[in-house]
Amino acid sequence: MPDIIQLLPEYLANQIAAGEVVQRPASVVKELLENAVDAGATSVQLIVKEAGKQLVQIVDNGSGMSPTDARMSLERHATSKIRSTEDLFRIRTLGFRGEALASIAAVAQVEIRTKQRGQETGTLLLVEGSQVSSQAPTACPDGTSIAVKNLFFNVPARRNFLKSNAVEMRHILDEFQHVALANPQIAFSLYQNDLEVFSLPAGKLSQRIVALLGNNYKEQLAGCEEVTPFITVKGYIGKPESAKKSRGDQFFFVNNRFIRSAYLNHAVLAAYEGLLPKDTHPFYVLFLELDPKTIDINVHPTKTEIKFEDEKTVYAVVRAAVRQALGLHSLTPSLDFEGDVNFAPIRPLRTSASGAGGELPAPTRHVEFNPDALASSVSAAALRQAGKSRSADAYERQPPSKPTEQAKRDLEAFYRELGQPVRPEGEPAAVTPPTPPAAAPAPTEAAPAPLPELPFLHPTPPTPTPAQALTQASGGSHSPRATQVLTRYVLLPVKSGLMLIDQEAARERILYEQYAAGQTRGAVHSQALLFPRPLTFSPSDFAVLQELTQPLHLLGFRFAEFGPLTIAVEAVPADLPAQGEKELLESLIEQFRSGSAPLRVDRREALARALARRVAQATSQPRLPDVELSALVDKLFACQVPNYTPDGRPTVVLLDGQQLAEFFRKPGT
Structure with missing residues (x-):
């Protein structure tokens, strides 16, 4: 052979x-x-x-x-x-x-x-x-x-x-x-x-950072240095307020060679714990000097991944160095032992004794006033004058005395003219504004009619889907009034039990289907800015932005190049909150760079998902009026897939009568 x-x-x-x-x-x-x-x-x-x-x-x-x-x-x-x-x-x-x-x-x-x-x-x-x-x-x-x-x-x-x-x-x-x-x-x-x-040009590291990454970092750099017999850590970190949605500006160098290390990145994030807003990433350029014998740089063909002989010590020193830099540059919260941070002094309303005082501020509509409390300290003549001009002179406080009947009548007339409720003498203070006695219905009158129920839309999909099942579970053409729970969830009674909706997840599903439909049509509704807003990015972020120009246009963004690494934003998606363009674009860039989607989807699909999630988070409100709650429910069940977000998280939980009964069953039965 x-x-x-x-x-x-x-x-x-x-x-x-x-x-x-x-x-x-x-x-x-x-x-x-x-x-x-x-x-x-x-x-x-x-x-x-x-x-x-x-x-x-x-x-x-x-x-x-x-x-x-x-x-x-x-x-x-x-x-x-x-x-x-x-x-x-x-x-x-x-x-x-x-x-x-x-x-x-x-x-x-x-x-x-x-x-x-x-x-x-x-x-x-x-x-x-x-x-x-x-x-x-x-x-x-x-x-x-x-x-x-x-x-x-x-x-x-x-x-x-x-x-x-x-x-x-x-x-x-x-x-x-x-x-x-x-x-x-x-x-x-x-x-x-x-x-x-x-x-x-050749220069210092701080100058190179600003020249390479932008002038935004000029006032945001904090020096970091820690020298030990085992390792030396030097470089710069960014102040917490300079944190961005994208994590591109993070650099580790070991013996002057760039490396990537999730382990060391975790050490830096641990030092920033409690100082960064949610879903933001700090800037850092850190150089580690070690004996070459204690590292192995041949674990990856591109030499961007290395192994440390003593990883725990390296982690601890990096974390301590960053934490110390944050403290030395007064970036971490500190206690003020000079002043009382728990109580603020009450400043009484005072003017000169001559009576030349300023105009009294108009009282707010949700606060009621007790004539007994004010009549004892303000003269009846001043109140009569205030009732004509809605201004009064404030005098120095006098020792409390029992108000006269004339003073109380003058005070009541003054606040009635302002349209404010007046609490009768001896009635305890109420947290919410009570109905004025004159407007209260007589015992024989009929109670006011309840608020009309809002119609509840029930779309019928062509084929049986989870949305159809949920619609049938609500029963009838009218839905009971939606109630907000814990400022995050919507509670809705239905025929078979209770329906609980995550309002942020629901909004994400609604926005995603709007964006997806807009991409199919060729554009999403945009809102033009009064003046184009220039935004500057780092070189790597700007390169990604150029890749995403066409898909972003389909989502409602309109921008043009405005100089080196700068764009001028002319229009944004209609639902985007004001002044949030830079953060949203950075988060989309980070989403695209990290490729964190659980499934491989095309670029337009991934951007529609990411934009829907970011806008839903940015426009989330802790308290919604009843009309908006009902509108949110209607829009959700008008979606093609209402019960899941684009990435598979549930938007709706349905508790039937049997499940509710289980909550109240005696243990062991």
Whole structure:
């Protein structure tokens, strides 16, 4: 039997390696930026065209390469950073694997121009599909320029799996952010289709954060630093009021390498406990310095996930460092021992003794007044004057004395003129405004008629559904009056028992079906803003927003680009509360980025669900009038699927008579 095991050809082995190293244009950006940083560059330029599909070029002023090194850099497992096994356990560089350029050259057309300092000429290499087609001397500045053209030109299947330009550009921006934040001492610039996106001068970390993520953070940064023999934590955190609906602006760096760690993120959130609004995420850029021997950075091909030798200690130090930073910058609540925080002083109504007082404020409609209480401290003459002009002079308090009958009559006339109820002498104070005695019905008169019942709509779906069952359970064409319970639920008596409705979940279902129907028609009803409202986003959020422009237009948003990373919002969905556009868009961006939908649904469906939930939460009211409660019930049962929210949570619970009887059954029977 012949031998069947053979060595793979070099070009095929490189293509297989490229499957791990080069997943999309952003993978090329990451590898080349890290190599530029390792080369000691002080200025790095990134140029992309067509979101990296046509061109990714990195130009740096680093140490450059000799002609031999330039040729060797294209070989697999060739590196200048590892010489022995011990080097694997003290790695502090970024691009150390020695396979990045070889893998990139296997699936693209690569042009390398490089020159060492002090040399008269540099080297030009042209590579296509792992094959070096040309190597010659050339005139070029110090440093290295690597241009990667037509990515996946020889692997069309891989190219077809690339996403839209907006999606791929978002990933490129993420990688650019990570390297630029980790190295504020290096100047970075980014050009997309010949337009400058970023020009970041070298400076301090705080300056880099503001230049990269926006001026909104200028007043929101709090320094964070904790030094221990085991680990050092440095960086910046955001004040609680700067928390956003999206979690994009959260960065961890271990030994200057960007990582993702849900474990460390939990440590930061634990430090913010009790300080953040619901469903918001804090900003942080934190750098951890550890002995490389205590971490393993080879647990993931992209090196964005690492393992710690002592995770619990790292967690505790990070949490303590953030908590301390919050306290030092007076961001946590503190006790005031100087003043009495439990009682506020009562300020009596006083004016000068000359009687030149201010106008008395009009009493509110829900408060009743006792003539005995005021007649003893205000003169009858002043009250008579007040009854004519609805203003009175306030005098200094006199010792209490029994009011005269004339003073009480004058006071009663004064408040009757204002339309206020007057409590007779000796009657105890009531919490709610009682009906004035003059308007009270005589004992022989008939009681006032009850409020008319509101009609209850009962749609009949074409096929039996849970909605039909619930409608039949209510019985009849009239529904009893809905009652609100615990400011969240609607209690409705029906023929078979009691129906309990979660009003926020019901509103979510109603809004979702409105949005879904609007998308089918081509647009949802919008409300135009009086003036366009400019909103600025971080680069990554803005890239996501560009992807979602068309689906958001179908949901009722109208906006246009208004400058770098800025849009001008012209109209919003009709049900959206005022001044909530930024938070809602951030929450939609976060929903899209995290992909937290339990099932894979298309983009328009996911946005309709997310918008319905966010608007339902934002417009939730603790107390609704009876008319609105009935209207909510009517709209809910007019929906196609009224008994569930779009993500499957129940909106209605039906308790029949037997279930109610079980609540009152004697235990053990």
